[in-house]
Amino acid sequence: MNVFDFSLKLNGFPIAKAKRVLKNIQSKTENDFNAFAEVQKRAIVAYHLEHNPFYKSFGKQIDLNDWNSIPVMTKADLQQPLEQRLSEGFTRKNIYINKTSGSSGHPFLFAKDKFCHALTWAVIQNRFGWYNINFNSSKQARFYGIPLDKAGYYKERFKDFLSHRYRFSVFDLSDEAFEATLQKFKTTTFHYINGYTSAIVQFGKFLQQKNVILKSVCPSLNVCVVTSEMLFEVDKTLLETQFGIPIVNEYGASELDLIAFQNPNGNWQLNSETLFIEILDEHNNVLPHGETGRIVITSLYNKAHPFIRYDIGDIGVISKKSTPKTPILENLTGRTNDIVILPSGKKAAGLTFYYITKSIIENDGIVKEFVIEQLKLDTFKIIYVGNERLSEAKKQTINQEIEHYLESGLQIIYEKQNNLNRQKSGKLKQFTSHLNQN
Template identity: 25%
Template sequence: MHAAALDGALLWPRTYAAYQRYAAMLDDAAAAHALRRSRLAALLHHAVRNVPVYRERGRHRAAPADPAEFLATFPLRSKQQLQARFADHCDDELRPEQSYSVHTSGTTGIPFTFLTDQHHAVHLAALNLALEERETAGGVFHRRILELYDARHHGWFEFTSTARGFARVGSGTLRGTEDALRATVARIREFRPDSVTGLPSQCVEFVDLVAELGLAMPPAPAAVHTTSELLTPAARARIEEGFQAPVRDTYAMREMGAIAAECAFGTRHVMDERLWVEVVDDDGHPVADGKQGEIVITNLMNRVMPFIRYRTGDLGALRPAEGPCACGRTSDVLQLTAGRSNWAIELPGGTKLAVLTLTRLIRQFPVERYQLVKRRTDLIEALVRPLPACRTEDLRAMEELLRATCRQSDSSVELRLRTVGSHDFLSTGSRKQVDFVDLTDR
């Protein structure tokens, strides 16, 4: 059994107990509010005692009785700051056997490794199960879930996920020959998923692929859950039309898990039970309810490497719930005004190449940061800032790998690799660094 699957099975008793607690309090606004504040107070108390970067704050300042007031005295933290002082942001007493190392790059072009623990994993899974139980009217266990991501395996793959209520999860790559793609679509139809989850771009890709091959879509699932990218109105319409099912979008990131999830009534509810979300101005001060600013998040559950006032770079507006939503939730409501996108590069011949396909190749090599730039319709430039361990032969191998991948999609495309400094990456005008810039679209 895979180590992660074994760990999930061993944690199941704790996950199920936490799931029952969350399910019982989803409609109890007072209980959820009290839980959230007590968790914030406990996290901040832990941080000033056990985390080096925050220890001086606890030594020289008396903590206010109001945990929200105490939180406001903590500085904002960016991904780069956590990287630069990684050890200083970790719990002095962390237990390796209960911790996980997670590697992600998101869409920032900045590879990032962080630590999380079993406590966070348990509560992430438990709250998700409680919310899914409400949507499925009690049918949360033993579902069939289709995952549409940029698959890292070939063909069709199935497994049972304890973290998702012993769901049977199926995933099929959308790459390969026409015969292989037809076989994957046939396998998905046979799988008959109860729900679908994936990146918006790849949900659209699946719908388009089925149409191009002249095949029938799988039976309509209860819902399609999109995450990790900015969901455009056009993409939502295409997915709903193709799957004949409603779309439920979730704002999420690897560092936090699900942050705010859309209910059946179109409201994006914050996961208040395990996260503290703020929206701040350029100076880091909280803005008024409903006003746009940068989304900043404190993870209430991860103590091994506390994320306190973590800058997402995404823009949004936050407002308290005005009474229970029609779905019953009473948590804060988040509106995204600018988020992350996962682009596809349109090539001269009309084919499209996922940016994620190229960035995963780059991340095989020791680089500090990277960015893909579409200079012309037939020219893609890879900007790379290497780490000291990156050798000349690594850069050559990276360039050849990227070049070969581009030419497989369109032989007329030229790819160039250029090493740059930290100030040479291009900006899109948003707060967030991005891994792809299309100069032909300006």
């Protein structure tokens, strides 16, 4: 029985229709696809200008014949009651509602019409199908957060049951918890792993310490898909070694769709079927492929709520090898609000700072994981979990490398903790700036 698809259908999401529409989109030739995308872009803007009072007010100066006349929408623009943002004919009773994680600092409720949400799942199933994963039959080992209240906890467990998955909580990454996780893999026919990068990497490190290859104790495993957090090459290599299966990188946003998914050729293929993705500079000018800028996305099928030229808050590059039908995300460099601002005025991506430190701090196994916070222009705190405190010599090496890559005169504070604070969702934010960047 197709339990996953049936549960979607039972909740009013027309998954069968969505799969047919997706298949039709994917069957188009390159030339036909380009023309189709242009028609769909214009259609979704026209729909919201006619049927959505919020967007009609937001986009007063829009010329449907000039895509660049369409204003860029930010998360801050959407921080108002959901009812004020819905299109005519849509209410809380006939839509899909969820809340963003708030990792950008701007959490808000969002909505999708039921067909749009079904289409989201059709795309996700299609991508996982590249690796012979079927959501109706393949068993998932899920590394995610889980509500700690009783009602929320059992609700998620029931959803996991319907979705053919078993959840490992990311709120306990102790050796004792991972020992229990390993035993579960030994006794369960898991077909794939899916979840937050940081937690899965910690499990990989545990397996490395135990000298265990996961595939050898769970032969049914085919692939591991990591999501929501950055995956560094050194961690990908670790996971490939300790899991003994391909490691696939996923990039998505709950309010939109799956944005990019690593294809079997190793490229991060962008979702062109349900999204239109642009790279813009700081003045909202479209950048050519190969240049770094803000990732701005239009949801082509969401009639309940407009996400049109929506600045998701991330920075990236679209490859020059891209085509309209098969665009490739060459690089994802972090979030726009995760920028290091230094006393000299120099700026750097927060994950650059994190990566400099990571290359030193984790190479001897003393530190399990860590995060970095910018407290002042010249002051940074490295909060870490480990078996023992960092030596003064190790701290000095880190300080020297930071000075080499960034600049001198920075104050680095080190703080050892028993565990790191994760967001309610279970995500780990590797770099946080506490500066007021408004």
